[in-house]
Amino acid sequence: MGKVANLESLQQVYFEAIPLLANRRAQGGPAEKPLNGKCDVLICGGTGCVASSSRDVREALLVEIERRGLKEDIRVITTGCHGFCAKGPLVVVYPQEVLYCQVKASDAPRIVSETLIGKQILEDLVYQHPQSKERFPVYHEIPFYRHQLRLSLRNCGLINPEDIREYIARQGYFALGKALTQMSPREVIEVVKDSGLRGRGGAGFVTGIKWEITQRSPIRPKYLVCNADEGDPGAFMDRSILEGDPHSVLEGMIIAGYAIGAEAGYIYCRAEYPLAIQRIKIALAQAYEYGFLGENILGSGFSFDIYLREGAGAFVCGEETALLASIEGRRGEPRPRPPFPSVSGLWSKPTNVNNVKTYGLVPQIILNGAEWFRGFGTPNSPGTATFALTGKINNIGLIEVPMGITLREIIYDLGGGIPKGKAFKAVQTGGPLGGCLPAEALDTPVDFDSLVQAGATMGSGGMIVVDEDTCMVEFAKYFLTFASAESCGKCVPCRIGGRRLLEVLNRISNGEGKPEDLDEIEYISRNMKEASLCALGQLTPGPVVASLRFFRPEYEAHIYERKCPAKVCKGLITYRVIEENCTGCMVCKRNCPAGAISGEKRQVHYIDPNICERCGICIEVCKFDAIMIE
């Protein structure tokens, strides 16, 4: 393929690419006419599905298709993540748009003979609603997808991320063409400003304004950085986009580079994302090959390069100044701002740092206009929010929803509610630096400002749901343990304050809490927030503060009554045999790893609380419900 020299040749490439996607129909998009008799089988090649052996499924399908001589009629395509990872490996068959869940390699012959040839649906592979037991064969009708609005994820799971033509067939690089040939850099910035796009990396800073500051600097060269560090445990939105639709991010970066007047861009991606890194490399090579990167892009005279840098996976390297230090080859530690990177960033040059999703949304905004983007979401938070939904919820996975949707809608409509009929207790948003919200806050709209007002944060996208069995002290401690371990150690409030705060929480959950500990938590938290150098230290107390605010009685029970109401904290519970139920079967005694259980056959058993390690194995193995926690 030669370089795409101008807008006309881009059109040409587009028309040639359209048939590639003719069988596939995007959610909400126009149904393109299926090609006679031909099918596309899409295998999810996201990290989740690859882990559940989707590559074997692919191999098996290829073998079967080959065996039946159907290679000409059936295309097997590896896509990025569909978001419904818990149900993987996922296979989608087009043009019927049938989604098969948890497909095994051994299912391949059936899929080929019955669905691809016989046009029959395999009921047992179709998604079934856990409560209603209703089956949903059609991809976009599944409740998990029905309530979503996929802008950032519009191509994820639909196109082959390793084939730039499929991206072009989705009008890829048209926004770049429009920006370079019909818009001045200022006009591009105006559109992005008008769209109200706010950074998807956590803080929600208005993207157009950030671009403008960098653009106005007289200093050269200028740089652009894409923050693909994504260190929040459990979050995989950015990874999915890079794995599933890398060109959208590249296109957004090149447009931003043009708007700002930058010479080069860097993608900083953690090395723990090998698949994302591989797909970025492929996408970069193809973008250079097509001339969307390099010299004189689309004949416009604008030149731009993008380099990939791999990070070693420290959470703090997601903080923009630490990230820049890391790219420069220094220890990944934040430095005080101001100066902000847009004034003095990479190698002290003006640098625009944005998140993967922020760049990824730009092409659509340029193509469809600011007005279009503001049509989604809320006035102050236009567009969509992407979350990794996890925890005690039926539909674990990656979702994209319009801003302003309530937590209740996400958890119950999309997420399918709480498993095993348990009661909802809290939802943590904003990752380990965010905060939790209780049931009373379920009607909070999900947008940057409402979440902060309610006591949590938007953060960069984890949403963890917990049920009645969760101890909120333990929950807060979990995040605090993570955040304090990830402190870079540069500033005093975070380096030592985080440790001291954790020690208070440990004390409380061990049953050694003191009445003044709640004040101590508030004192440490208040000062860490005021005095820490970067947002990691400032927000480390977030989960503790939020849980103390909404679940104070639970903390008080730990301290004053020496009780853990959720019966989780090991220092505050005892395992006891219920004498009436115990048949003396000896199962618990045999399974106890600590040797804490005594008792003869057909005699009531006894658990020695001094030896018991509170592992809970006895409760699990007892068939007579004869063990309880006090």
Add this chain to the structure above:
Amino acid sequence: MMEKATITIDGRKIQARYGQTILQAAREHGIYIPVLCDHPALPPEGACRICLVEIERQRTLQPACTFPVSEGLVIYTHSPKVIEARKFSLELLLSDHPLDCMTCEATGNCLLQDLAYEYGVTGDRYQGEKHQYPIDASNPFIVVDRNKCILCRRCVRACAYINGVEAISVFYRGFNAYIGFGADSTMQDSPCEFCGSCVEVCPTGALWPKMAIGKGRPYQLQKVQTVCAYCGVGCQIELQVRNNRIVNVVGVENAPVNQGFTCVKGRFGNDFVHHPDRLTRPRVRKYLLEGGKREGKERGEWVEVDWDTALDLVSRKLVEIRDTYGSDSIGVLTSAKCTNEENYLMNKLARQLIGTNNIDHCARL
């Protein structure tokens, strides 16, 4: 840029220059803001959070040592919030620090101690985990006690920016971070050149000159400012003297030539001063003093004389040689340990009085 910005500190309007930090502007106007990690000779770090000030319309407290001035800033250096935050950081530092000021070498010369005193922080607020690091005394010059280190990174910056060696860096992170040398070796086995710049800037007792240990409290020491005698650069140094013996050498802040820093010889190489073999008065050979001639190979014994006697003898002999064998039979070798002025005079002596161009300098050899 000489443009001025008007800022208000504690109700006082002052004219600051763009490019200055709040700390620099405040100092210039005699307004006190405490610091710990900041050092005038080093780039600011913003790590210790002692210099935090409250700035109107800023979300959180901000470090004065890094925050650039701009028009209209309204700053409070000692608001209740600020005081609480400073105390907080000091309590945290002391919670992971030995409380042994009684026997600590740095007592009386420790910024942490001064700040704890200023803010009434005793160090008993938290009973959490404390580090127990082994002491690194592997080299002849510097003792490293990480238990006393507050991770201000002054040493890291001094080694990188002053001496250009980068022997020190921070290892690990969070609560487990510590300063280390080379690739986490002892100081002895690292690229360290023992210039002592790190010792100079360390605000606590974490880096201490070995020779000074147990030799006296700051108030027991006499301080003598002088110029280092090792070479002609002319670094100013301060000798700390007790009972007429040098117990320590430190830099002199803002000294024009060396800005408070020295090389390994100037700081640690002073044991010759009190060495029994050191000559403190001139000596001449007895036969020369008696105007006699040397007998055979033996040169005879030394006699201690005064300077006039010795110099008279040298000049008489030089004249004698010149008159007998000609000017060019004499060569002069000067020293890098002399000043420019001294070398210039020597040059005059050689060319004008002795009449030879045979003059050279050890630094050229």
